[in-house]
Amino acid sequence: xxxxxxxxxxxxxxxxxxxxxxxxxxxxxxxxxxxxxxxxxxxxxxxxxxxxxxxxxxxxxxxxxxxxxxxxxxxxxxxxxxxxxxxxxxxxxxxxxxxxxxxxxxxxxxxxxxxxxxxxxxxxxxxxxxxxxxxxxxxxxxxxxxxxxxxxxxxxxxxxxxxxxxxxxxxxxxxxxxxxxxxxxxxxxxxxxxxxxxx
Amino acid sequence: xxxxxxxxxxxxxxxxxxxxxxxxxxxxxxxxxxxxxxxxxxxxxxxxxxxxxxxxxxxxxxxxxxxxxxxxxxxxxxxxxxxxxxxxxxxxxxxxxxxxxxxxxxxxxxxxxxxxxxxxxxxxxxxxxxxxxxxxxxxxxxxxxxxxxxxxxxxxxxxxxxxxxxxxxxxxxxxxxxxxxxxxxxxxxxxxxxxxxxx
DNA sequence: ATTTTTTTATACCGATCGGTATACAATTCG
DNA sequence: CGAATTGTATACCGATCGGTATAAAAAAAT
Numbered sequence: 281x282x283x284x285x286x287x288x289x290x291x292x293x294x295x296x297x298x299x300x301x302x303x304x305x306x307x308x309x310x311x312x313x314x315x316x317x318x319x320x321x322x323x324x325x326x327x328x329x330x331x332x333x334x335x336x337x338x339x340x341x342x343x344x345x346x347x348x349x350x351x352x353x354x355x356x357x358x359x360x361x362x363x364x365x366x367x368x369x370x371x372x373x374x375x376x377x378x379x380x381x382x383x384x385x386x387x388x389x390x391x392x393x394x395x396x397x398x399x400x401x402x403x404x405x406x407x408x409x410x411x412x413x414x415x416x417x418x419x420x421x422x423x424x425x426x427x428x429x430x431x432x433x434x435x436x437x438x439x440x441x442x443x444x445x446x447x448x449x450x451x452x453x454x455x456x457x458x459x460x461x462x463x464x465x466x467x468x469x470x471x472x473x474x475x476x477x478x479x
Numbered sequence: 480x481x482x483x484x485x486x487x488x489x490x491x492x493x494x495x496x497x498x499x500x501x502x503x504x505x506x507x508x509x510x511x512x513x514x515x516x517x518x519x520x521x522x523x524x525x526x527x528x529x530x531x532x533x534x535x536x537x538x539x540x541x542x543x544x545x546x547x548x549x550x551x552x553x554x555x556x557x558x559x560x561x562x563x564x565x566x567x568x569x570x571x572x573x574x575x576x577x578x579x580x581x582x583x584x585x586x587x588x589x590x591x592x593x594x595x596x597x598x599x600x601x602x603x604x605x606x607x608x609x610x611x612x613x614x615x616x617x618x619x620x621x622x623x624x625x626x627x628x629x630x631x632x633x634x635x636x637x638x639x640x641x642x643x644x645x646x647x648x649x650x651x652x653x654x655x656x657x658x659x660x661x662x663x664x665x666x667x668x669x670x671x672x673x674x675x676x677x678x
Numbered sequence: 679a680t681t682t683t684t685t686t687a688t689a690c691c692g693a694t695c696g697g698t699a700t701a702c703a704a705t706t707c708g
Numbered sequence: 709c710g711a712a713t714t715g716t717a718t719a720c721c722g723a724t725c726g727g728t729a730t731a732a733a734a735a736a737a738t
Contacts, residue, residue: 285686390581521697
């Protein structure tokens with residue numbers, strides 16, 4: 281009952297996500313948002329609460345639609361394939377032509393005013409959670425004898441995440457996908473490829 | 480002649496640099512700056528022009544005082560030592576206890592509003608300049624047979640810069656120096672160490 | 679048709695943004 | 709001692725910030 285909403289919530293959230301992704305949390309004004317989403321401020325506040333709530337919902341959508349490769353990658357049977365899928369997955373997302381360059385989880389609020397401290401903290405925890413999940417996956421790999429010798433699982437996880445965060449900056453600076461792929465090839469060089477069993 | 484200035488320009492610039500480093504260009508307000516520097520707005524504008532001019536002078540100071548290791552590293556005779564000095568130099572700067580975490584060249588304006596587009600562009604060019612300088616050094620190394628086989632000089636340069644940009648994010652997220660050093664150790668693993676000639 | 683509920687449009691809120699005009703204080707020069 | 713010059717303090721500028729009060733518009737329920 282009541283007056284029906286005149287906009288699609290999902291479309292609006294997609295637009296908000298892209299704006300935050302490109303301009304960061306503080307760099308995106310409510311005017312940017314309402315003009316981009318094609319709605320008025322009361323509508324925005326009615327559905328999303330406030331700017332912070334909108335950002336968190338946009339981040340949630342980002343994780344669900346753009347970072348889904350990550351948890352898929354963790355399911356790979358060999359640790360090296362986990363690492364490679366994650367690295368290429370990030371590079372793909374960071375250089376997709378349909379969206380902004382780089383990574384919302386970094387662009388969102390890397391350095392900011394006190395007003396955005398909560399968002400900043402949230403994004404840091406977000407990154408650390410991914411690293412921890414990957415570390416746990418590599419712990420399993422270690423117990424399976426599936427890690428290159430002489431490496432701690434959580435160090436390997438930090439290494440992979442550091443490369444991906446580096447490519448996020450590279451992408452935000454204009455690097456294209458093939459350039460990032462060459463970086464990834466180098467980053468994986470020390471990690472022996474799985475030998476495929478012959479017929 | 481005239482009334483003497485009551486503050487030290489260099490001290491004030493140092494403070495501005497640290498503020499921009501920690502909070503970014505747009506995240507640092509003129510109130511943050513004047514309170515931190517201990518001067519009034521007319522004094523700030525009198526000496527530094529405007530906020531943008533102040534940031535550029537702070538960036539200049541940053542390059543001169545915090546990034547001096549970079550061009551020193553380029554003088555190392557062996558390419559691997561160049562790479563390692565750069566990686567550790569960045570990690571040291573990004574985790575120094577006396578200053579903010581991370582890197583001004585990235586924290587300054589990674590994602591921002593249109594108002595900061597010029598600063599953002601300036602920082603991108605800054606990063607690309609460093610990568611180009613390193614690429615040129617590696618070109619020389621290639622001509623000297625001083626690069627690991629199968630790698631292009633400019634790909635290697637991008638690789639090194641990607642790691643350093645990754646550690647900048649890690650540092651901004653709370654990683655300590657030893658953690659970054661372990662990442663660097665892994666990143667350099669594919670690169671054979673110079674064998675020191677025995678006496 | 680009227681009431682009720684929800685959304686939308688407009689106009690507005692105080693606070694803060696970067697930046698400056700004006701007046702005054704402190705120094706050197708003649 | 710003035711006069712000239714330069715820096716500082718205060719108060720202010722229009723614009724924009726995130727957020728909201730108010731009322732009209734559009735649907736469902738009675």
